[in-house]
Amino acid sequence: MADQQYQNILVGIDGSETSMKALDKAVEAAKRNAAxxxxxQILKPQLSTVGRTSIGFGVVExxxxxxxxxxEQESLLDDVVAQIKxxxxxxxxxxxxxGNPREELAKxxxxxxxxxxIYIGATGANRVAQMFLGSTTIYILEHSLADVMVVR
Structure with a gap:
């Protein structure tokens, strides 16, 4: 794999510590490969919209x-891109x-x-949570056609 040359590298970030480590490693890999x-950053849809929403016993603005x-996220990532450049x-x-982070990143x-x-941070969820909720990282590992580097 030492002679493997990559042309297009993707890193998925969510603001977590491991995703930021994955970003650092992806930048270095892109430099090494001239890629x-x-x-x-894939944001999950809001459960509610702007306005008044009834939740449980009350109303939330x-x-x-x-x-x-x-x-907001585009602005933050523009700054990240400028720093990388x-x-x-x-x-x-x-x-x-x-959208759905799993589908967007893996497919x-x-x-x-x-x-x-693809560079992706390791999941922070424990085994029980993974069984019920699944893990974006695991999904990408199982469904990606590209090589995947998981960063801890």
Missing amino acids: KLTIA TDVDDADRLK DKGLDQVKRIVKI TIQQEEQIDL
């Missing part, structure tokens, strides 16, 4: 909608969208961007 780096969430990696793309983005290597 394009795609940074993706919700003031953040999906469009606001997208704008300052470190000498020119081919960096960011993707921020609302949709992988196909659209012709990804041949």
